[in-house]
Amino acid sequence: MGGHGGASRLDTARIRAARRAINPILLNTPLYRCQALTPGLGCTVSIKLETANPVRSFKARGTELVTTGLAGTGSTAVVCASAGNLGQALAWSGRARGLEVTVVASRFAPAAKLDRIRALGARLELVDGDFDLARQRAAALARHDGIRLVEDSLDLETCEGAATIGLELADTAPSFDAVLIALGGGALATGVGHVLKALAPHVEVICVQPLGAPAMTRSWQQRRVVTTASTDTIADGVAGRHPIPAVLNDLLQVADDAVLVQETSIIAGMRMLLHHAGLIAEPSAALGIAAILEDRDRFAGRHVVTIVCGSNVDMAAYHRWVGGAHVPRR
Amino acid sequence: MGGHGGASRLDTARIRAARRAINPILLNTPLYRCQALTPGLGCTVSIKLETANPVRSFKARGTELVTTGLAGTGSTAVVCASAGNLGQALAWSGRARGLEVTVVASRFAPAAKLDRIRALGARLELVDGDFDLARQRAAALARHDGIRLVEDSLDLETCEGAATIGLELADTAPSFDAVLIALGGGALATGVGHVLKALAPHVEVICVQPLGAPAMTRSWQQRRVVTTASTDTIADGVAGRHPIPAVLNDLLQVADDAVLVQETSIIAGMRMLLHHAGLIAEPSAALGIAAILEDRDRFAGRHVVTIVCGSNVDMAAYHRWVGGAHVPRR
Numbered sequence: 001m002g003g004h005g006g007a008s009r010l011d012t013a014r015i016r017a018a019r020r021a022i023n024p025i026l027l028n029t030p031l032y033r034c035q036a037l038t039p040g041l042g043c044t045v046s047i048k049l050e051t052a053n054p055v056r057s058f059k060a061r062g063t064e065l066v067t068t069g070l071a072g073t074g075s076t077a078v079v080c081a082s083a084g085n086l087g088q089a090l091a092w093s094g095r096a097r098g099l100e101v102t103v104v105a106s107r108f109a110p111a112a113k114l115d116r117i118r119a120l121g122a123r124l125e126l127v128d129g130d131f132d133l134a135r136q137r138a139a140a141l142a143r144h145d146g147i148r149l150v151e152d153s154l155d156l157e158t159c160e161g162a163a164t165i166g167l168e169l170a171d172t173a174p175s176f177d178a179v180l181i182a183l184g185g186g187a188l189a190t191g192v193g194h195v196l197k198a199l200a201p202h203v204e205v206i207c208v209q210p211l212g213a214p215a216m217t218r219s220w221q222q223r224r225v226v227t228t229a230s231t232d233t234i235a236d237g238v239a240g241r242h243p244i245p246a247v248l249n250d251l252l253q254v255a256d257d258a259v260l261v262q263e264t265s266i267i268a269g270m271r272m273l274l275h276h277a278g279l280i281a282e283p284s285a286a287l288g289i290a291a292i293l294e295d296r297d298r299f300a301g302r303h304v305v306t307i308v309c310g311s312n313v314d315m316a317a318y319h320r321w322v323g324g325a326h327v328p329r330r
Numbered sequence: 331m332g333g334h335g336g337a338s339r340l341d342t343a344r345i346r347a348a349r350r351a352i353n354p355i356l357l358n359t360p361l362y363r364c365q366a367l368t369p370g371l372g373c374t375v376s377i378k379l380e381t382a383n384p385v386r387s388f389k390a391r392g393t394e395l396v397t398t399g400l401a402g403t404g405s406t407a408v409v410c411a412s413a414g415n416l417g418q419a420l421a422w423s424g425r426a427r428g429l430e431v432t433v434v435a436s437r438f439a440p441a442a443k444l445d446r447i448r449a450l451g452a453r454l455e456l457v458d459g460d461f462d463l464a465r466q467r468a469a470a471l472a473r474h475d476g477i478r479l480v481e482d483s484l485d486l487e488t489c490e491g492a493a494t495i496g497l498e499l500a501d502t503a504p505s506f507d508a509v510l511i512a513l514g515g516g517a518l519a520t521g522v523g524h525v526l527k528a529l530a531p532h533v534e535v536i537c538v539q540p541l542g543a544p545a546m547t548r549s550w551q552q553r554r555v556v557t558t559a560s561t562d563t564i565a566d567g568v569a570g571r572h573p574i575p576a577v578l579n580d581l582l583q584v585a586d587d588a589v590l591v592q593e594t595s596i597i598a599g600m601r602m603l604l605h606h607a608g609l610i611a612e613p614s615a616a617l618g619i620a621a622i623l624e625d626r627d628r629f630a631g632r633h634v635v636t637i638v639c640g641s642n643v644d645m646a647a648y649h650r651w652v653g654g655a656h657v658p659r660r
Contacts, residue, residue, distance in 0.1 A: 024502075025362050030382035032355050036446065049382050052360035056608050116366065172354075278386050278641035280608040311608035319653060 008250045009156055010194040015163040021068040022164065023096075026053050026060050029165075031172055031305075036276040041292045043299040046176060047277060048169060048307045051285070055116075057237075057310035059089035062161025062187065066150050067093040069157060076100055080150035081138035083131050083184075083237050084113025085310050086158075090150060091120035102147075104138040106130050110236060110314045130231065132241050153185030153247045162188040166195025169305060176203060177302040180288030182309050183207035183216050183258060184238030186247035192307070193254030207251070207258040208287035210266060213239040217258040219248050234321070235266055237284035237310055265290035271322045273308065280318070282310045338580045339486055340524040345493040351398040352494065353426075356383050356390050359495075361502055361635075366606040371622045374633040376506060377607060378499060380640065381615070385446075387567075387640035389419035392491025392517065396480050397423040399487065406430055410480035411468035413461050413514075413567050414443025415640050416488075420480060421450035432477075434468040436460050440566060440644045460561065462571050483515030483577045492518040496525025499635060506533060507632040510618030512639050513537035513546050513588060514568030516577035522637070523584030537581070537588040538617040540596060543569040547588040549578050564651070565596055567614035567640055595620035601652045603638065610648070612640045 019027060030049040037045040050058035063086070070078060077100040080090050087103035094101035103117050107126040117124050125141075127133045135151070142149030152158050169179065169192070179196060181189045193205040209217045212233030218226040225248055231239040251258075269286030272293075273279045288306030292299050349357060360379040367375040380388035393416070400408060409432040410420050417433035424431035433447050437456040447454050455471075457463045465481070472479035482488050499509065499522070509526060511519045523535040539547045542563035548556040555578055561569040581588075599616030602623075603609045618636030622629050 025360070028358060030355070030360065032382065032384050035384060035449065047382075051608060052362065052377075052379050052382060054362050054365060119366065274610070275645055278381060278610040278643070280604070280610065313608070315605055323649065323653065 006249065008194060008253050009246060010159060010163060010190060010250060012195060012198045015160050015167060015191070015195060018065055018160045019164050019167065022061055022064040022161065026064065027164065028168060031168065034277045037272060040272055040276065041289070041299070042296045043292060043301060044303040046303065046305045047279070048165065048305055049279070050165065050307060050309050051280070051311035055085070055088040055092050056312050057085040057089065058162060058165060058188065058307070059085045060092055061164050062158035063089040063093035063150070065157035065161045066090070066155065067097045067099060070099060070148060071097050075148050077102070077145065077147040078150060079104065079138050079141050079145070079147055080152070081105070081131065081134035082152070083239065084109045084117070085237055085312060086152050087117040087122065087124070088113065088120060088312070091117055091122035095121050102141060104134045104141065106134055110312065110317070112314045113312050116312065130241070131239060153187040154244045158187040159191040159250070161191070163191030163195050165307060166192035170195060170199035175303065176305050178204035178206055178299070178304045180206050180208055180291050180304060180306040182238055182284045182287045182307065183209040184284065185240055185244065186216055186251050188307070188309060190247060190250040190254060194250070197254045204256045205254055206291065207255050208291040209238060209258065209260055210235045210287070211260040211262055214260050215241050216243045216248070216251070217260055219243045220251055220255060220258040223252060233283070234263060235283035235287065237282060238287070259291050261287060261290040261294050265293050267321045268293055274322050279308060280311045280313065281308050282313045285309045285311065336579065338524060338583050339576060340489060340493060340520060340580060342525060342528045345490050345497060345521070345525060348395055348490045349494050349497065352391055352394040352491065356394065357494065358498060361498065364607045367602060370602055370606065371619070371629070372626045373622060373629040373631060376633065376635045377609070378495060378635055378637045379609070380495065381610070381638060385415070385418040385422050386642050387415040387419065388492060388495060388518065388637070389415045390422055391494050392488035393419040393423035395487035395491045396420070396485065397427045397429060400429060400478060401427050405478050407432070407475065407477040408480060409434065409468050409472050409477055410482070411435070411461065411464035412482070413569065414439045414447070415567055415642060416482050417447040417452065417454070418443065418450060418642070421447055421452035425451050432471060434464045434471065436464055440642065440647070442644045443642050446642065460571070461569060483517040484574045488517040489521040489580070491521070493521030493525050495637060496522040500525060500529035505633065506635050508534035508536055508629070508634045510536050510538055510621050510634060510636040512568055512614045512617045512637065513539040514614065515570055515574065516546055516581050518637070518639060520577060520580040520584060524580070527584045534586045535584055536621065537585050538621040539568060539588065539590055540565045540617070541590040541592055544590050545571050546573045546578070546581070547590055549573045550581055550585060550588040553582060563613070564593060565613035565617065567612060568617070589621050591617060591620040591624050595623050597651045598623055604652050609638060610641045610643065611638050612643045615639045615641065
């Protein structure tokens with residue numbers, strides 16, 4: 001893609017080194033072909049499973065780096081805004097290192113995520129608005145209290161932590177043609193994309209975002225930050241409105257494509273992962289399957305890796321999505 | 331337990347060597363504390379997850395050994411009886427090595443398991459009876475065709491393959507007090523139990539079987555083979571009636587206890603794994619949680635590992651079990 005706006009902030013050697021700071025139970029996650037998905041999707045699908053860990057998402061790879069870094073500085077407190085998964089991860093990593101963790105989240109975030117943040121011992125503050133309002137509030141708290149603010153995707157540790165997934169894909173998958181990555185703030189896409197462009201440049205890096213929360217995708221398409229006034233998607237984990245310029249710059253250098261998918265496809269993707277892979281996926285984790293469903297010709301006969309990046313769902317909502325009669329069957 | 335009936339057939343050095351014959355994607359499966367289960371169970375629970383692989387159960391660890399061993403012998407065909415998971419595993423391992431695989435199963439086995447056996451390219455023969463009838467038929471086929479019969483739990487490879495899970499528990503879990511193991515034919519329990527008694531002898535090895543299929547547990551209790559006339563359990567993966575004497579002998583040397591659980595506890599266990607761990611478990615894979623639910627005092631405050639050994643369920647049945655009447659899909 002070339003160097004829009006200057007060099008990437010990401011560095012493969014730093015990412016390799018980062019692995020040492022991450023609790024090993026988060027690393028070397030399952031990666032396997034799921035043949036049962038092939039008849040419905042028309043391609044070979046390998047799953048990179050990031051849900052079989054204490055926080056049920058990939059986010060703790062990054063919070064391990066953040067909190068390991070803090071340990072040497074004398075800091076005893078840290079705050080982040082979170083759609084729900086970063087907060088759990090920071091609470092988990094922070095607790096292990098004796099840090100006082102504050103998480104700011106939208107009161108509309110899934111109750112399951114909020115409950116788990118509290119259960120992991122963090123202080124949870126709710127804002128009466130969306131993730132971008134939570135970001136503002138977390139920044140204000142950090143300024144006021146003089147403590148470390150963790151900003152998802154902006155803070156390099158969050159990108160480097162996610163990028164370690166890319167190392168595992170490059171090291172263990174003998175050959176695949178494309179990787180489908182959920183696109184929200186951009187840490188996962190820029191991190192994994194950077195490593196694959198460095199170590200497996202033949203792999204097509206495709207970002208997937210909901211049509212109802214398209215800010216980063218529109219920004220990538222127009223090569224400048226595009227914001228939206230609102231979001232409307234069940235994929236709460238990727239529903240931001242204000243892309244971060246530095247992250248967009250990184251993304252422009254590694255993403256081969258960014259596509260938008262419909263809510264019905266996300267739901268169909270969750271149902272396919274349940275019925276054919278036996279996996280609970282939160283909506284953001286089904287974006288890759290949704291992208292295949294919406295463009296089968298593009299992927300026909302190819303070998304595609306999709307990162308199942310989280311499984312934190314409210315079960316009542318999940319049952320409505322995957323069990324409801326109104327949703328077209330696959 | 332001492333040497334009832336002679337030495338165990340299992341050997342830790344052989345089990346260590348066996349790892350090299352197993353496709354690495356089956357090894358080093360996730361092992362993590364699931365804190366969200368603690369409030370409901372009153373103890374610390376770590377999950378050893380054996381479902382995030384191409385056959386969604388631990389059985390392929392054993393079939394890798396069987397088929398690797400066959401590769402040097404000139405054999406081109408192999409047959410097994412299966413409750414459903416061994417058949418998938420043998421089909422998967424056999425296909426990778428160009429073997430012709432025949433699986434004999436009960437026509438009452440879950441359709442999802444039978445469909446997957448066929449999809450993996452095996453010839454599937456159904457018998458109008460239970461697993462023990464399938465065993466007889468598979469043995470007759472092997473004699474008639476002069477091909478290798480794989481007998482789950484009797485054939486040492488199936489025990490040694492399962493035993494590699496024990497190595498991973500001993501190597502990576504810093505400290506736990508007990509392991510809960512689904513008990514059916516006995517390969518998983520004898521294999522994992524043997525390794526833990528050798529490498530982590532402080533760990534209590536507890537086998538769990540359904541009250542509706544108690545043959546092996548009764549045999550362990552009475553230290554002699556006890557058969558039953560029938561089985562009545564949703565845990566299809568462990569529903570045998572005729573324990574194998576050599577396997578019982580191995581089990582007597584490593585199991586500290588064998589307990590029986592009710593169907594309602596198995597269902598409650600599946601529901602807890604879904605709601606608090608985000609995991610689809612087949613009934614056999616929820617036996618460990620069921621055992622905790624039935625005897626909370628025994629486990630209070632302890633650290634328990636449970637092996638989630640399979641996720642192959644018919645979704646309609648699964649929804650009935652975990653979702654109640656309001657989720658009638660498929």
